Amino acid sequence: MAASLVVAPPQAADSTLPSSLHQQLLARQWRRIGLLLAALGLLALAVLLSLGLGSGSLTLARLAQLAQPGSLTETEWHVLTQLRLPRTAMALVCGAGLAMAGVALQGITRNPLVSPYTLGVSPAAAFGAALAILYGAAMVPGWGSVITVLAAFASAMVCAAVVLSLASVRSVSPVVLVLAGVGLTYLFAALTASVQFIASEQQLAAIVHWTFGSLNGRTWTEVAVAGSAWLLVLPVILAQAPALNALAGGGDEVARALGFAVTRVRISVTLAAVFSAAAIVSFTGVIGFVGLVAPHIARLLIGGDHRWLLPFSAVAGALLVLTADLIGRLAFAPVVVPVGIVVAFIGVPLFLHLLLTRRHEIGA
Amino acid sequence: MNAAPLLQVQDLSCRLGGRMVLEGIELTVTAGEVLGLIGANGAGKSTLLRCLLGLQRRSSGRVLVDGCAIEDHDGPALARRMAWVPQPKGAAMGMTVVEAVALGRLPHRGTPGAADDERVVAASLHALQLGALALRPVAELSGGERQRVLIARALAQQARLLLFDEPTSDLDLRHQLATLQRIRALAHDEGVGAVVVMHDLALAARFCDRLLLLAGGRTLAQGPWPVVLTPEHLRQAYGVEALVAETHGLPFVAPLRALQGVPVHV
Numbered sequence: 001m002a003a004s005l006v007v008a009p010p011q012a013a014d015s016t017l018p019s020s021l022h023q024q025l026l027a028r029q030w031r032r033i034g035l036l037l038a039a040l041g042l043l044a045l046a047v048l049l050s051l052g053l054g055s056g057s058l059t060l061a062r063l064a065q066l067a068q069p070g071s072l073t074e075t076e077w078h079v080l081t082q083l084r085l086p087r088t089a090m091a092l093v094c095g096a097g098l099a100m101a102g103v104a105l106q107g108i109t110r111n112p113l114v115s116p117y118t119l120g121v122s123p124a125a126a127f128g129a130a131l132a133i134l135y136g137a138a139m140v141p142g143w144g145s146v147i148t149v150l151a152a153f154a155s156a157m158v159c160a161a162v163v164l165s166l167a168s169v170r171s172v173s174p175v176v177l178v179l180a181g182v183g184l185t186y187l188f189a190a191l192t193a194s195v196q197f198i199a200s201e202q203q204l205a206a207i208v209h210w211t212f213g214s215l216n217g218r219t220w221t222e223v224a225v226a227g228s229a230w231l232l233v234l235p236v237i238l239a240q241a242p243a244l245n246a247l248a249g250g251g252d253e254v255a256r257a258l259g260f261a262v263t264r265v266r267i268s269v270t271l272a273a274v275f276s277a278a279a280i281v282s283f284t285g286v287i288g289f290v291g292l293v294a295p296h297i298a299r300l301l302i303g304g305d306h307r308w309l310l311p312f313s314a315v316a317g318a319l320l321v322l323t324a325d326l327i328g329r330l331a332f333a334p335v336v337v338p339v340g341i342v343v344a345f346i347g348v349p350l351f352l353h354l355l356l357t358r359r360h361e362i363g364a
Numbered sequence: 365m366n367a368a369p370l371l372q373v374q375d376l377s378c379r380l381g382g383r384m385v386l387e388g389i390e391l392t393v394t395a396g397e398v399l400g401l402i403g404a405n406g407a408g409k410s411t412l413l414r415c416l417l418g419l420q421r422r423s424s425g426r427v428l429v430d431g432c433a434i435e436d437h438d439g440p441a442l443a444r445r446m447a448w449v450p451q452p453k454g455a456a457m458g459m460t461v462v463e464a465v466a467l468g469r470l471p472h473r474g475t476p477g478a479a480d481d482e483r484v485v486a487a488s489l490h491a492l493q494l495g496a497l498a499l500r501p502v503a504e505l506s507g508g509e510r511q512r513v514l515i516a517r518a519l520a521q522q523a524r525l526l527l528f529d530e531p532t533s534d535l536d537l538r539h540q541l542a543t544l545q546r547i548r549a550l551a552h553d554e555g556v557g558a559v560v561v562m563h564d565l566a567l568a569a570r571f572c573d574r575l576l577l578l579a580g581g582r583t584l585a586q587g588p589w590p591v592v593l594t595p596e597h598l599r600q601a602y603g604v605e606a607l608v609a610e611t612h613g614l615p616f617v618a619p620l621r622a623l624q625g626v627p628v629h630v
Contacts, residue, residue: 021486021498025462028499110454242470248457249467250450250517253419257448258521259439259471304458 032308035301039315043092046322050088051080053326055334058084082220090218090226090283091322091339095290097230097280099317101273102291103298103310104237107244108269110251111178115291116277119177120159120184122288125281127188128155130195130207148210149222149282156278159184164270173252213287213340215325222283229279233272240269241306248304287340289347290317296354320347368431369394370525370557371416371446376425378408378415378581385411386581389425393557395524398548400572401561402592404602407578409561413527416559417448429525443471446525447518451533452510456503461494464502464513468520477522488519492546507534511543519550526550528560532567540564544571569593569615577601589615599623 052060058076065071072080102115116122132151166180196207243265246255256262281287294317295309302312321339324346328337371393378386386408393399401409414420416427418434427434429445437445447468456464465488469481489495492512497505502513511534518526528547532540548571550556562568568575569589577584577592579601585592593615598606607618 021462021489021495022482024499025482106457110457112455112457242473245463246467246470249459249464251454253414253417254448254450254467256419256439257417257443257446258467259441259443261439299458303460303463304456305463309458 028303032302032312036308036312036315039312039319043315043319043322046319046326047088047092050091050322050326051084054079054084054329086218086220086223087215087325088322089223090215091325092318093223093227093230094215094280094284094287095294095318095321096314097226097276097317098287098291099294099298099313099320100230100234100237100310101277102317103295103306103313104240104244104269104273105291106295107248107306108266109177110248111175112296113292114178114181115288115295116274116281117286117288117291118185119163119181119274120188121156121163121274121277122281122286123185123188123192124159125152125156125278126211126286127192127195128152129210129282129285130192130199131155133203133206133210134195134199152282153278155188156274156282159188160271160274160278163274164267209338210285211340212338213281213285213343214336214338215284216336216338218283226280226283230276233276236268236272238310240265241310244269244306244310245304248306285338285340287321287343289343289351290321293347293351294320296351300354368428370430371559372426372428372431373416374426374428376412376415376427377423378411378420379423380411384423384581386415386422389583391576391583391586393525393559395555395557396551397574398551398558398560398572400568400575401559401578402563402565402568402575402601403578403584407601408581409578410529412578413448413529413559413561416527417446418442440471440473440475443521443523444475444477445523446527447521447523449514449518449526449528449531451529452507452514456501459502460499461502461505461513462489462498465489465494465516465520468517468522471521484522485520488516491519492516508536508539511535511539515543515546524556526556526558528558530561530563532562532564540567547571565593565598565617566615569617593617 048060048063052058052063056075056079057073058079062072062076063080098116105114105116105119106112129148129152132148162184163177163181166177192207192211196204199207243255243260243262246258246260247262247265250258252262255265277291295313297320298309298313298316302308321343324342325339327346328339328342331337369392371391373389373391376386376389377384389412391399401412403409411420415422416434418427429437429442434442462485466481466485468488469478469485472478472481486495489498492515494509494512494516497509502510505513511531515531526547531543531547535543544567547558547560551558551573560568560572562572572589574587575589575592576586577597584601585594585597593608595606595608598604598608598617598619602619603623604619605621605623607620609616
């Protein structure tokens with residue numbers, strides 16, 4: 001009866017194995033591939049809609065004529081290449097980057113409630129931007145937005161440094177990290193509120209607009225900077241997928257007992273995640289919910305294996321932000337509702353629904 | 365054939381927050397042997413287990429696995445020799461049973477053994493009767509099933525030395541028996557060495573080849589159960605007056621009453 005386990009000779013084990021497990025694993029693999037392809041298909045559709053819909057004469061029908069050279073007017077061409085394409089690209093980078101940072105942070109803390117937002121990174125970026133606006137960044141001709149972005153990034157990295165130094169202390173448990181994030185979130189929210197309190201009416205409007213999180217007026221330069229930051233950390237995070245499995249599946253000590261250098265993994269993953277998140281929210285403003293909800297949706301659909309979860313979350317996050325932005329642009333056109341608000345309106349009910357119906361699978 | 369013992373601990377001491385929680389521990393586990401770690405709450409059982417795994421820094425002494433200090437093995441190599449079965453806790457983070465068991469294969473990445481991953485995982489699931497639950501989320505399982513998942517994970521590690529932290533604490537009588545029989549079979553049939561932290565003295569006496577009784581971080585007694593489980597030792601270690609007997613060839617321990625004024629190390 002007892003199959004030889006520890007030094008299992010192949011024949012003995014094979015003869016006692018249910019071959020159905022192999023079939024089941026194979027079926028799961030195909031299901032994952034199918035889901036990933038379906039999500040990518042939806043994303044492609046969303047990209048097409050994002051490029052072909054909106055105010056102005058550039059429609060889906062006009063977009064279809066793109067293949068014939070010279071068919072688009074100069075205005076349409078400008079709308080496509082300078083407005084809708086960079087906006088769409090930024091939505092993709094923002095959604096994918098924040099979602100992946102969320103998965104990674106949830107994995108290393110083994111906590112399903114962690115995200116770049118809940119660790120205080122996004123609120124810190126908002127404070128940096130608010131401070132820059134208060135001190136008249138907009139007055140510097142041509143450099144206003146650059147200074148605001150740099151201030152947001154610097155502030156987010158200060159918060160990241162605090163989180164990171166906590167994460168690198170061996171005896172600090174993930175729970176402490178999470179609670180520290182809650183504290184930092186409140187701190188930066190209070191700091192931003194103080195800035196808003198003393199700001200002029202005009203500055204206040206600019207600050208509030210920034211904290212909404214918006215994809216309006218994104219330029220190729222901004223896309224390039226945020227996109228490079230994300231591409232830079234992508235291999236770092238993906239390489240840690242096995243370690244993330246061990247950490248998410250068993251916690252710090254189990255991962256160490258499985259032979260991982262946990263402190264090193266925690267530092268590199270935290271650094272990669274908060275750096276990319278800081279780079280993204282510095283341009284887009286606070287888009288809070290993606291990093292939390294996209295990983296959950298992905299986990300429910302594709303399971304807890306980070307080799308699949310990381311890429312699938314990136315696609316899910318990109319799809320969520322792009323869809324939210326599309327809705328924000330079309331729902332009350334010509335008024336554009338900031339994407340951060342729409343994401344919350346889509347994300348929160350979805351999140352609550354998942355939480356209530358499938359909480360066991362999330363592990364909450 | 366039988367070269368170095370699987371596990372050797374020499375003069376191990378551990379200081380935590382200025383207090384000596386372990387002092388002068390000596391123990392050896394050879395292939396095919398189950399060592400039971402017993403003692404009152406706070407006697408240092410779990411700390412000792414964590415010291416053996418390298419999860420807790422010790423103040424002095426040596427821990428040798430396969431004759432080699434644990435610091436001299438690299439992480440994955442050590443994990444291929446020594447596996448830990450902790451108590452089930454924490455969020456499952458969307459993992460299914462098969463994914464959780466497959467974590468035991470992580471130390472084999474990049475080794476020739478990785479080619480066997482699927483077969484070993486399947487065999488581990490099968491051995492713990494988890495085959496039917498393979499694709500179920502761990503979060504949906506009962507406490508006993510989660511315990512079995514952790515044991516299966518340790519089996520998938522294919523380590524010759526297994527360390528169990530209170531493997532029966534979440535289980536009912538039937539599953540306690542099944543789990544301990546499984547551990548014993550692993551040792552006696554497969555030549556695994558096992559260290560098992562336990563609270564139930566009768567079960568410990570019955571299923572372990574030797575017992576190590578800790579009291580206040582020191583070894584109070586070590587050896588076969590009749591040597592270790594004496595009323596005098598139980599009085600010193602647990603602060604209780606107890607009856608120890610053997611009926612139908614089985615050890616039997618009944619605590620009678622708590623004693624006043626006996627230092628119990630909590």
